[in-house]
Amino acid sequence: MTPALETIGLTRAFGAVTVADGIDFRLAPGARHALIGPNGAGKTSFVNLVTGALAPSAGRVLLDGADVTRLAPAARARRGIVRSFQITSLFRNLTVLENVTLAVTERHGAGGGMIRPAGKRRALIEEAWAGLEQLGLADEAARPVRTLAYGRQRLVELAVALALRPRVLLLDEPAAGVPAEEAGRIVAAVEGLPAELAVLIIEHDLELVFRLARRITVLVAGRVLMEGSPAEVAEDPRVREVYLGGRRA
Amino acid sequence: MIAADPVAALAARHRWRWPEALPWLAAVAAFFLFPGYLALGAQILASILYGLSIDLVLGYGGIVTLGQAAFFGTGAYTAGLLAAHGMGAPEPGLIAAGLAAAALGALSGLAVLRLSGLAQLMATLMVAAMLQSAADKASAITGGADGLQNMAVGKVLGLFAFGLYGRTAYLYALAVLFLCFLGMRALVHSPFGRSLVGMRENAARMTALGAPVFARRLIAYTIAAGMAGISGALYAQSTGFVAPDSLGFDRSGNILVMLLLGGIGRLYGAFIGVPLFMVAQDRLSDLDPAYWYFWIGLGLVLMVRFARGGILGLAARIRRE
Numbered sequence: 269m270t271p272a273l274e275t276i277g278l279t280r281a282f283g284a285v286t287v288a289d290g291i292d293f294r295l296a297p298g299a300r301h302a303l304i305g306p307n308g309a310g311k312t313s314f315v316n317l318v319t320g321a322l323a324p325s326a327g328r329v330l331l332d333g334a335d336v337t338r339l340a341p342a343a344r345a346r347r348g349i350v351r352s353f354q355i356t357s358l359f360r361n362l363t364v365l366e367n368v369t370l371a372v373t374e375r376h377g378a379g380g381g382m383i384r385p386a387g388k389r390r391a392l393i394e395e396a397w398a399g400l401e402q403l404g405l406a407d408e409a410a411r412p413v414r415t416l417a418y419g420r421q422r423l424v425e426l427a428v429a430l431a432l433r434p435r436v437l438l439l440d441e442p443a444a445g446v447p448a449e450e451a452g453r454i455v456a457a458v459e460g461l462p463a464e465l466a467v468l469i470i471e472h473d474l475e476l477v478f479r480l481a482r483r484i485t486v487l488v489a490g491r492v493l494m495e496g497s498p499a500e501v502a503e504d505p506r507v508r509e510v511y512l513g514g515r516r517a
Numbered sequence: 518m519i520a521a522d523p524v525a526a527l528a529a530r531h532r533w534r535w536p537e538a539l540p541w542l543a544a545v546a547a548f549f550l551f552p553g554y555l556a557l558g559a560q561i562l563a564s565i566l567y568g569l570s571i572d573l574v575l576g577y578g579g580i581v582t583l584g585q586a587a588f589f590g591t592g593a594y595t596a597g598l599l600a601a602h603g604m605g606a607p608e609p610g611l612i613a614a615g616l617a618a619a620a621l622g623a624l625s626g627l628a629v630l631r632l633s634g635l636a637q638l639m640a641t642l643m644v645a646a647m648l649q650s651a652a653d654k655a656s657a658i659t660g661g662a663d664g665l666q667n668m669a670v671g672k673v674l675g676l677f678a679f680g681l682y683g684r685t686a687y688l689y690a691l692a693v694l695f696l697c698f699l700g701m702r703a704l705v706h707s708p709f710g711r712s713l714v715g716m717r718e719n720a721a722r723m724t725a726l727g728a729p730v731f732a733r734r735l736i737a738y739t740i741a742a743g744m745a746g747i748s749g750a751l752y753a754q755s756t757g758f759v760a761p762d763s764l765g766f767d768r769s770g771n772i773l774v775m776l777l778l779g780g781i782g783r784l785y786g787a788f789i790g791v792p793l794f795m796v797a798q799d800r801l802s803d804l805d806p807a808y809w810y811f812w813i814g815l816g817l818v819l820m821v822r823f824a825r826g827g828i829l830g831l832a833a834r835i836r837r838e
Contacts, residue, residue: 319725341724341725342724342726342727342728342729342730343727345724345725345726345727346727350725351725353722353725357719357721357722357725358719358722359714359715359718359719359722360718360719361718362714362715362718363523363527365523365524365527366527366711369527369711370711370712370715370723370726371726373708373711373712374712374723374726374727374728375726375727378708379708379709379711379712379726379728379733380708380709380712380729380733381707381708381709382703382704382707382708382709382710383703383707384707384708385530385531385703385706385707386530386531386706386707386708386710386711387527387528387529387530387531387532387706388528388531389708390524390528393524393527393528394524397523397524409523409524410523410526428722428726432726432727
């Protein structure tokens with residue numbers, strides 16, 4: 269089966285620092301896959317390479333078997349490579365509903381329309397509303413995002429990403445900085461994602477990873493250390509060393 | 518009921534509300550109430566259009582500019598040169614001015630919009646400064662520092678001559694402003710306009726949504742340049758004169774002050790800030806010819822301290838409380 273997302277020899281160096289070193293990676297359709305690794309392992313750089321925010325020094329990115337390495341970030345987003353941000357990145361002064369409506373509008377390719385009022389495209393607003401209801405955000409729809417608690421903002425972040433109907437969804441630390449009681453809602457939302465959607469979760473909270481992922485790739489210093497099922501990863505001595513052995517001399 | 522339903526509220530945002538009739542009623546009333554000030558009134562109306570162009574670029578587009586006069590002056594010189602060379606019909610002159618300024622906007626936007634922050638600010642400043650020097654030096658064409666003389670502006674619609682009292686100029690400017698405003702209002706309420714706001718708030722996020730950020734900003738910059746050009750042409754045609762200061766820094770800076778005074782990114786800020794500033798300028802420079810700008814400055818300091826969103830922002834805050 270063609271992977272939903274594949275990288276071949278993906279490499280990127282900043283001077284002497286190599287943040288991605290020949291990464292071969294495959295994300296199966298419908299996958300619940302986690303990318304883990306210690307701080308500075310290159311997880312976020314990998315996301316940036318996949319979305320196009322960062323250009324690779326070498327290697328390729330394939331979406332459903334088609335090479336997208338040369339496409340700009342916006343074009344990749346339109347093809348279905350969608351990310352959420354580690355640090356919440358929303359339109360803070362706009363309402364929750366408007367945040368999601370902007371996303372829905374772009375997905376329908378209607379964001380460049382200059383004549384007809386946005387309000388007359390009611391179907392787009394309704395679609396955004398449905399997305400909010402799904403994540404339990406309807407009560408906050410009319411509030412500016414900046415007035416929401418951080419955990420709720422993380423959910424809006426997810427709603428915006430889902431509004432793009434992704435093929436491949438990259439969740440960069442979806443529950444980072446969220447208090448434990450609210451993190452549960454985010455986990456539940458991720459668990460409730462459509463089964464056919466390929467999801468890659470970038471996390472270093474291992475508890476969350478073992479709950480959500482059925483497959484795990486471990487990244488260390490820009491290289492793939494290993495890939496396997498959660499059980500295999502948990503038992504691998506090298507992973508234990510990286511995570512539990514602390515800093516190596 | 519509407520407030521309770523966020524979907525309906527968002528879907529109704531583009532509808533006209535009654536206070537939106539006020540500026541136009543005031544403009545018509547002023548025509549009858551102040552017959553002695555119509556020349557000033559025409560300049561105020563033209564400046565409101567110029568303010569709208571800034572609101573589109575900066576207020577909605579989030580593009581910082583200190584060089585909008587480049588487009589204002591290009592429009593003024595285009596209309597002026599046409600009138601000085603026997604093509605004085607005002608309407609074609611206005612359209613030519615808008616197109617010339619828009620073309621310059623598209624061209625300079627290709628460079629300016631690749632920058633951001635302070636670098637972008639300096640680039641906009643430079644474009645205007647270069648044009649001003651050019652207008653100064655090319656005295657064979659522009660009349661240099663003395664300005665463009667011998668403009669012969671024709672009659673509006675072939676019927677109404679620009680007279681001494683500015684009646685024609687006032688109504689002509691009002692009609693042009695109204696038409697341009699209708700376009701601008703439709704634009705900011707369109708999906709394009711909403712996406713501009715999205716880019717102002719968070720451009721990286723709009724890119725991640727799949728929006729072509731650079732292209733849309735370039736379009737907005739071009740349209741705003743065209744509006745500024747039309748405004749400059751209105752000035753030139755109603756005063757019968759163009760000088761290099763139409764491309765100058767004051768022309769770029771003062772309009773920002775006026776817009777900040779009224780409220781930026783709110784569509785109606787120019788309708789409040791521009792008349793207030795220009796009437797105050799007119800009155801204060803009579804009362805206190807040497808230090809009138811001090812009073813404007815003091816007003817601004819108070820504004821920034823106590824009413825960040827300008828007068829409209831203040832009004833919105835009072836209404837909420």
